[in-house]
Amino acid sequence: MDKEAGxxxxxxxxxxxxxxxxxxxxxxxxxDKRKRNSFSRGPDGHQEYMNESFxxxxxxxxxxxxxxxxxxxxxxxxxxxxxxxxxxxKVGFExxxxxxIIVGIxxxxxxxxxxxxxxxxELERWVRK
Ligand SMILES: [Zn+2]
Numbered sequence: 001m002d003k004e005a006g007x008x009x010x011x012x013x014x015x016x017x018x019x020x021x022x023x024x025x026x027x028x029x030x031x032d033k034r035k036r037n038s039f040s041r042g043p044d045g046h047q048e049y050m051n052e053s054f055x056x057x058x059x060x061x062x063x064x065x066x067x068x069x070x071x072x073x074x075x076x077x078x079x080x081x082x083x084x085x086x087x088x089x090k091v092g093f094e095x096x097x098x099x100x101i102i103v104g105i106x107x108x109x110x111x112x113x114x115x116x117x118x119x120x121x122e123l124e125r126w127v128r129k
Contacts, residue, residue, distance in 0.1 A: 004039035006032065006068030008046045009099055010053045010061055022099065024053055025067055038080070039068045065099035065113070075104035077111065085120055089113045 007026035014021065028034060029045030053061050066088070070076075077085070077100070085100050092115050100111040100120070113120040 001036070002069075002071070003034040003036055004069050004071070005034065006039045006041050006066065008041070008050060008066055009064040009101065010050060011064045012057075012061055013095060020064065020095075020097075020099075022064055023061065024049075026050075036071060038078075041066065041068075062095040063093055064095055064097075065101070067101040067103065069103045072104050073106045075102035075107065075109050077102060082120070085111065085113055086118065089115050089118050089120070 005028045007028060009022045010024040010026075011020060011022035013019075026046045026049040029042065031042035031044040033040040033042070050063055066085075068081075081100070081102070085098070088098055096115050098113045098115065100113065102109050102111075110123045111120050112123050
């Protein structure tokens with residue numbers, strides 16, 4: 001019966017190897033619109049979270065995207081999610097890319113969006129053998 005939750009992703013881009021590390025995520029804030037089957041993140045609190053991270057890391061961190069939960073075993077983005085992700089990519093962020101994470105009941109999935117080409121692809125899980 002839980003309502004959906006969400007927040008922003010904050011992290012680093014390592015120049016060497018072009019690896020990206022998501023270090024922090026913000027948690028739901030009081031002004032987010034949370035329902036059983038939808039989540040709409042408000043700016044309040046999340047922006048402050050980003051600003052605090054930026055100050056603490058002395059500017060060495062980026063806004064890297066969004067996460068939210070779904071009440072389904074294996075998460076699939078809704079048409080609203082996709083529109084929202086496209087809207088964010090069009091804003092154009094310094095990182096050049098954004099990540100979109102949906103946490104389902106049994107599984108978590110990650111989508112990668114490229115700012116320049118406005119392309120969004122689901123990332124495959126890399127399993128160590
Ligand atoms: Zn969703």
